[in-house]
Structure formats: structure tokens, C-alpha cells
Amino acid sequence: MLVLNQTNMNPVSFILTGIPGLENMHMWISLPFCSMYLVALVGNCGLLYLIRSEDVLHRPMYYFLAMLSLTDLVICSSTIPKALSIFWFHFKEISFDGCLVQMFLVHTFTGMESGVLMLMALDRYVAICYPLRYSTILTNPIIAKAGLSTFLRGVLLIIPFTFLIKRLPYCRGNIIPHTYCDHMAVAKLSCGNIKVNVIYGLMVALLIGGFDILCITISYTMILRAVVSLSSADARQKAFSTCTAHICAIVFSYSPAFFSFFSHRFGGHVIPSSCHIIVANIYLLLPPAMNPVVYGVKTKQIRDCITRRPSSSKDIKSHNVRKGHLPGA
Template sequence: MSDYNRTDFTNPSTFILRGIPGLEAAHIWISIPFCAMYAIAVLGNFSILFIVKTEQSLHEPMFYFLCMLAITDLVMSASTIPKMLSIFWFNSREISFTACLTQMYFVHSLSGMESGILVAMAFDRYVAICDPLRHSSTLTNSVVAKIGLAVVLRSGILALPYPFLVRQWPYCRTNIIPHFYCQHIAVVKLACTDIRISSYYGLFDLLFVIGMDGFFIAISYIQILRAIFRLPTKDARLKTFGTCISHLCAISALYVPDLFSSLMFRFGHNVPLHFLVLISGVYHMVPPVLHPIIYGVRTKQIRGRLLELFTHKDT
């Protein structure tokens, strides 16, 4: 590893990923829960996609958005966790400069897509509760597809500056990244120049996406709560609000780890590095694992279809 500690280069051909710095001896043990979570995420999200595809009654806007979320979660976890496991199991630490930039781009764009899909799901809940008679005419298949395209374009465009800025910086210190993937802040800190533009843009992107999406979600739920409180009975209010619980849990599963991880990496200067990297790993696994569990448990149609599949399998 000492060969990589100090070299003279402008753009390295490869970076070296350390995994979780300071916990290299425990990599095998750490890999066990991450491997289990990855398996659960893959199985859970593919189950959601299979059930929605095969069950005609689930061909509705909410479940289309849920499928978009499942696909995003699958690609997000696949963009980082397999490389992490290859580091832990096979000591495969090298990643090319181009692959590093590509991974960085996908992580940031997919994170923005997840947030945008949650906004779309909030809009679906708003229309379903506040204007149920126009739900089918408002959220047609064409509108759902256009919303999905807008989410992809917005996230893809906002993520473009990350690799372009990283590519232009000179790297003359080291090519060892103290992380298990090409995290933006971890990479730009290796540059031997003023990186404030990259740092400020990363903070702007985080606050802009979460701020804007959080604002629209909050507006949707203010209107939803107003409609719920106008319902005549307590049971009706609880039943209607129950249709939003899954979405609220999904929001918490994405935003809380995302904000915590991003802000800790920027401002947690006295926090041990291995703790920061572990938190980042948890952030990458929590939403893909929890989203299918949340919707599988809370959504009657999906839960019933799952039970039906397992019952038929047992018989």
C-alpha cells in the first residue's frame, strides 16, 4: 500500500478504496450484515416488481411509483454494495478513474431520483384523498410516465457537475480513498487545489433537492391533513390517514440517514472516520431494505399476494 501513498500525477488511472479505514481486520465480519441486507433488498424489491407486474388490480399510479422506487433502490444498492463486498472478501480495492466518476454520478443521480419519486407518491396521496373522483383522470398512465421522466431528467442533470468538477482537479497527494466507494467528498479531498466549488455544490444539491422536495411533500400533507380532519368520524380519519403511513415511513427511511450521513461527512471533523464510513454504508442499505418491507407489510394488496404465493408454494 505504501506505493500508493505519494505519487506525482494529475489524473490517476486508478484509485484505491480502503473499505472502512481502521477496521480492515474486521472486514469479513462487517460483510455479513451488509451481505444479508443486500440479499433482502434484492429479494424484496424484485418481489415488489413481480407482484405489481402480475397482479392486474395493482396497475394503479401508486404502485407504478412504487415500482419506480424499487428499480431505483435496486440500482442504487448495486452501484456500491457489490464493490464493498469485493473489497471485504477479495481485497479488490482498485477502481479506475472513469469507473469512479461513473459510480459517483449514479449514486448522486439515484439519490435524487428516490427523493423525486417520494414527491410523486405524495402527490398521488394528495389527489387520492383530497380529490378522489378525479384521481383516475388526473393521474393517467401518460401523466405517470411524464412524472417519472421529469424525475429522471432533474436528477440526472443535477448530478452532472459532480464528475465534471472532480475530473478537472489535479491530484498530486495520494490516490487512496478512505471509503468503500467513490464518495464525492472523500474523492475531492484528495485534490491538491481549492475544492470549495465542489464542496459548495454538493451542499447546494443536498439542500436544494431535500429542501424543494420536502417543501412539496409538506404542502401535500398539509392539504391531506385538512381533508382528513374534515371527515365525520374518527374511524374514517384513521382509515384514511392509514393509507399514508407507508409513504411517511419511506420518507423517513430515505431522508433521515441521507441528511445525517451527508452532514456528518461535512461537519463531523471530530468523529472517527470509520464511524462516518459505516454510517454511509448504512445509508446506502437502509432505504432499499426498508422500502419493500414497509410496503409489503402496510399495503393490503401486496401483503395478500405475498401470502398467496407462499401458501401455494407450501401446498
């Protein structure tokens, strides 16, 4: 009876192994991980400073971009430092509560990132389809409420994960073959029934990812219809160019996310576990590293603020009015 009770207790800590089968390459793998993490830190902190300090960037598009940068910073900072400590110093242990906190942060803010990308798609829809009403539709209170709603959605949907994990009996050891505490990676250590975890995880993915992708698809369908109806080829090109950075951000975020989610649940016996883990880390590293670069290259106002070509924010505004730029172009 004592043994039975012990098997149903939560472990004191877990052991994160890193990338199973590639232990000899951990040091080499850490180099791109560390490089991308540094790019993410510098790029996103730089974007936040730029948006805060430049008056010309105090507009809806850049407020949403600031939300995206904050989200990306939390995502990569909650996982990559621990992964690097595993690769460099073999610090593999993480407490049970620390594992739950890491899992909560990762899933909450990846869900929030999806929501912010959806809000940015709606921003582009309003900017292109209703340019004259852009500033009256997307007011600061509306932007704040939208951002808060996206955050609360993630928190309320992810909190049950922690209770679903805590209720499980763990009698298959405490070794997690991963670099961070993913919900399903932890649940698979249980000798209990994890069917509820699987079903709820799928429901949350559909509620967050499915809803956001549907909204993004509808937004870009309406944008495409509006752009195609423009008579001038130059006007069509300018309208499309305002969406380029956002489309790149969508590709960087959703491509590894879909691969990681579906392969983890339906391709476990076909795809090596090391591939699962590498892609899962790319999913958390690639968007934070690439989003600041893409927006810095593709967005004229950000380029101008970085290079300091215009003498003042007023010069940029007057330049945009003369050229007839769309909001956020």
C-alpha cells in the same frame, strides 16, 4: 516541470480502503451488509414482478412504487458488490473512470429516490383530498412524464460533478478512505481548490432534497387538514393508514441521508470517519432493504396478492368498492 505536470494528471485508479480503523472487523461487517443486500434484491425484484403481473396493482400508487424499487436496485447494486469485494477479497482498486461512473450512479439515483418519494406524497395527497378525480388526475402519461422528469433532473444536476472531479489536480495520493466513490471523498484527495465542489454539492442537495422535502411537507399538511375535517374516526384511521408505508419510507431514506450529508461537511473533526462511512452505507442499504418489507406489510393489496387470498383481481376491486377504500389504501 515534469513532476509538476504529473501531479496535475488524473490518477489511473483509486484505492478504496473500506472502513478505516475497522479493517479487522471487515468480515463481520460484511455479514449485515450482504444480508441487507440480498433482502433488497429479493424484495424489490419481487415487488416489480408482483406489480407487473397483477392487474389490481396497475394503479398510480404502485407505478410510483415500481419506480422506487428500480431506483433502490440501482443504488445498492452500484456500491454494495464492490464493498463486499473489498471486505471479502481485498479487491480495493477501482479505475478512475469506474469511480466517476459509480459516483454518477449513486448521486443520480439517490436524487431520483428523493424525487420519487415526493411524487408518492403528491399521489397520497390526490388520493385523500380528491379521491373521485384520482384516476383522471394521475393518468399513465402524467405518471410517465413525472418519472422521466425526476430522472432527468438527477442526471442534469449530477453530470457537472464528473467535470468538477476531472478538472482537479490529484497530488495527495489515490487512496479513498471509503467503500465507494463519494463526490466529496474523491474531491478531498485533490491538492487544488475544492471550494466550487463544496458549494455546488450543497446547492444540489438543497435543490433536490430541499425542494422535495418542501413538497412532501406541503402535501402532508394538506392531507392532515383533510383528514382532521373528516367526521368519522374510522374514516380518519383509514385515511392515515394509506400513508403509513410512505411515511416509513421517508424516515428510512432521509434520516441517514441528513446525518451523512451534514456530518461529512460540518462534523468531520468530531465524528470518527468510520462512523461516517458506516452511516453512508446504511443510507444506501436501509431504504432498498426496508421499503419492500414495509410496503408488503402495510399495503393490503400487496398482502392479498402475495397470500393469494382473493380468487381474482376483480374480487379485490369489488371488495375495495364495497368497503369504500381510498385509492391505494
